[in-house]
Amino acid sequence: MRHPWYLGLVIACSLLPAQQSHRRPLPDIPPENVPTVQRGAVDPARLKREAEELSMLAQSVPADVDKLAKGLHPKDLDEKLKRIEKLSKQLRRDLSP
Numbered sequence: 001m002r003h004p005w006y007l008g009l010v011i012a013c014s015l016l017p018a019q020q021s022h023r024r025p026l027p028d029i030p031p032e033n034v035p036t037v038q039r040g041a042v043d044p045a046r047l048k049r050e051a052e053e054l055s056m057l058a059q060s061v062p063a064d065v066d067k068l069a070k071g072l073h074p075k076d077l078d079e080k081l082k083r084i085e086k087l088s089k090q091l092r093r094d095l096s097p
Contacts (some may be wrong), residue, residue: 054091061077
C-alpha cells in the first residue's frame with residue numbers, strides 16, 4: 001500500500017515548529033499621553049506663493065502634453081513635474097496637522 005505524497009507533506013509540515021514573532025508588543029498608551037510633534041509657525045505668505053507657483057506649473061502641463069503628442073519634447077517638462085511634486089509635498093507637510 002502506497003501512501004499519497006501529500007500525506008508525507010502534511011506530516012512534515014506538522015512537525016515544523018510554528019513561527020513566532022520576535023517583536024515586542026507595543027505598549028498601550030492612552031491618547032492623552034501620546035507626545036505630539038510641535039512644528040514651527042507656518043508662514044502664510046510663503047504658503048500662498050508656493051500654492052500659486054504650483055497652480056501656474058500645473059496649468060502649463062496640458063500644453064506640454066499636447067506638444068508631446070505632436071512629437072515635440074519640451075525641455076523643461078521634467079523640471080516642471082519635479083517642481084510640482086516638491087511643492088505639493090511641502091504644502092502637504094506644512095498643512096497637515
